Amino acid sequence: MNTRLTVFSHDGLTFDVVDAGPLDGIPVVLLHGFPQTASEWDRLTPYLHERGYRTIAPTQRGYSPGARPRGRFAYRMSALIGDTVALIEALGGDPVYLVGHDWGSAVAWSTAAARPELVRTLTSVSVPHPMAFARTMFTTTQLFRTFYLVLFQIPWVPELVVSRVFRAVNSPSRPGLRRRARALSGMDDAQIDRVSREVIGAGALPYAINWYRAMMIVDPRRVLRKVIAPTTHVSSARDHYIVDRNSMLTARYVQGPFAHEVLDGTHWIPEERPAELAAVITTRTASVTTQSE
Numbered sequence: 301m302n303t304r305l306t307v308f309s310h311d312g313l314t315f316d317v318v319d320a321g322p323l324d325g326i327p328v329v330l331l332h333g334f335p336q337t338a339s340e341w342d343r344l345t346p347y348l349h350e351r352g353y354r355t356i357a358p359t360q361r362g363y364s365p366g367a368r369p370r371g372r373f374a375y376r377m378s379a380l381i382g383d384t385v386a387l388i389e390a391l392g393g394d395p396v397y398l399v400g401h402d403w404g405s406a407v408a409w410s411t412a413a414a415r416p417e418l419v420r421t422l423t424s425v426s427v428p429h430p431m432a433f434a435r436t437m438f439t440t441t442q443l444f445r446t447f448y449l450v451l452f453q454i455p456w457v458p459e460l461v462v463s464r465v466f467r468a469v470n471s472p473s474r475p476g477l478r479r480r481a482r483a484l485s486g487m488d489d490a491q492i493d494r495v496s497r498e499v500i501g502a503g504a505l506p507y508a509i510n511w512y513r514a515m516m517i518v519d520p521r522r523v524l525r526k527v528i529a530p531t532t533h534v535s536s537a538r539d540h541y542i543v544d545r546n547s548m549l550t551a552r553y554v555q556g557p558f559a560h561e562v563l564d565g566t567h568w569i570p571e572e573r574p575a576e577l578a579a580v581i582t583t584r585t586a587s588v589t590t591q592s593e
Contacts, residue, residue, distance in 0.1 A: 311369075
């Protein structure tokens, strides 16, 4: 496809897309996580563009204004996979290099497992294979680190609390709260401002939380499926949310070549270590490009 893709449609919904870099470059699809939009990749993409890659970053279901269906069932993993498949088909249907962070990583894993013919390589950032994550919930401290997953199942309350917290954090009269938010979340001021503007202020939060409420609507066959695409999993040395054992278990669910890279930083690696992450991504993509030449 030699034209820019700014939107695509699926399931009666319209998704916004940030398509940048050389049009004839190798396409890399970037899937964002919670509570962010496609802008989470803004610090990373210039490093990929200078290496000749074209980046396609959708703002996903619940976050794009034209793609906010009601009800948790609309946010089940099979629907999220369908969105990614529709994006790849809108790009021409050829297999892509797929990258995901946080929830975007979960979608990337699931897409690579369900539709292996569409994924040339997979780079997952922070969040491991779904089965690795499930196993650590009951054998490590993972449940305590992500106990908000349970709290997010409560109707209405999480949206109200999170919105009020962000309003307080952005109050000029309460600078101490901003400092505490940075310390607890690991985000910097620019990230906090973007979440406030693009998610909270844009009305996306209730729909974004529906991703968590749909977590239990799963097809066991899909969760157990292994990935055959060459895969690199990227973890960070100071991730408050994900225990280290996830990375070790993830290797068991990849049948193709697998690598694990650890970068210094917190959970927000695409913004904290964009140059290093870009190098990891291009190393993985080059491994397949070189083999096919």
